[in-house]
């Protein structure tokens with residue numbers, strides 16, 4: 001029989017957000033390993049109760065007094081014991097080995113996989129927690145990965161950990177996490193590769209596997225992943241504010257304990273929540289977005305895109321268009337060195353929205369009134385715009401699947417031609433050859449981490465004063481030339 005510690009039982013029935021924070025603190029600080037199953041059941045229970053139709057929208061006042069519906073210990077204990085039973089009854093528990101094996105990890109994945117509802121809408125919200133698994137036999141792709149790691153924790157394999165890219169999850173296991181395995185599906189209509197090693201072939205060059213720089217979680221970072229995966233959405237437009245407040249309080253707890261240092265997306269999630277409802281005046285959301293970028297540069301050799309799109313989105317929402325262009329150019333600087341593959345739809349949609357929705361809206365806003373400080377007069381903005389497009393062109397280069405199509409060209413030409421020729425004439429990008437050595441062995445195989453060395457940044461040197469040829473992708477070269485002849 002599984003046992004929930006007495007110190008945690010004393011916190012039930014849970015009635016306020018602060019009590020949940022105390023439970024997490026007790027798990028994160030008070031014991032050797034936080035109990036993933038317990039914490040996922042508790043957050044899943046609260047999220048599902050507060051985002052289901054039956055719940056009227058109530059405005060919370062504060063974590064201390066914020067009243068939640070009562071969550072009884074018995075409810076949690078029953079689900080907790082059910083998970084332990086599902087796992088221990090299906091996988092032999094005469095644990096002999098110190099480390100997990102590929103066979104063991106695959107068998108735990110099979111237990112979860114074969115107990116899911118036959119067919120259901122996989123992208124529905126609120127399918128990420130063990131509560132969803134245990135009460136509805138439904139999990140999304142992240143939820144399956146998390147359940148497998150929680151299952152391996154139940155079996156006593158402390159070497160099995162969650163590995164996270166920006167759009168996929170798998171596990172590492174064995175001595176120093178030297179082994180890895182797929183344990184869930186990815187995307188639509190793709191055969192799952194469960195049990196296999198992580199992409200060795202072409203997929204290793206796709207953004208989906210972040211050039212072998214995934215976030216490798218500790219148990220505490222797996223708690224950060226389950227908290228990040230909390231979804232406060234009541235519907236497409238409204239969030240349940242108590243759930244959002246709970247997520248924000250738990251992310252601050254994890255941040256203050258240092259467990260977000262190597263987790264850029266969790267820092268970005270906290271930044272988004274802080275922008276909506278600031279809780280810590282000493283740490284503005286803008287500095288959280290910067291921290292996420294610094295973390296990705298320091299620990300993941302700047303191979304992650306989302307830290308820059310978190311920041312770009314923030315600047316865009318706050319009408320800081322010059323800064324948004326710089327963030328998006330930096331995002332493009334990351335994607336340029338990957339090969340586009342069919343597994344990369346999520347980041348494709350991200351760049352498509354920036355290029356064909358956000359930037360055109362900015363150009364419209366900037367060329368409507370008599371903006372005194374318009375970005376249309378700023379060479380730096382034009383330069384970052386070209387860098388943005390050039391990175392996408394380079395992303396396409398050498399890829400089996402094309403990225404750009406005519407739908408990209410119209411907004412692109414429209415945007416470039418909004419800048420006067422005298423402004424465009426001031427721009428010159430001197431690209432660093434090493435940076436452009438795309439796709440040959442050295443960049444993808446070298447381990448010299450350009451971002452670990454202090455202040456060593458390998459980025460195109462931007463010199464907006466002198467004239468000189470640039471090494472743009474031919475498409476950008478042609479478009480820029482066409483602009484100069486005012487053909488467009």
Ligand SMILES: CC1(C)CN=C(N2CCN(c3ncnc4sc(CCF)cc34)CC2)S1
Pocket residue numbers: 142164165166167168169225228229265266269306309310313350
């Ligand atoms: C700038 C954005 C469009 C805003 N939200 C973004 N995300 C929301 C939160 N996301 C995440 N947040 C924390 N951890 C993870 S692990 C993962 C891969 C599947 F397991 C995704 C993800 C994904 C990215 S990127």
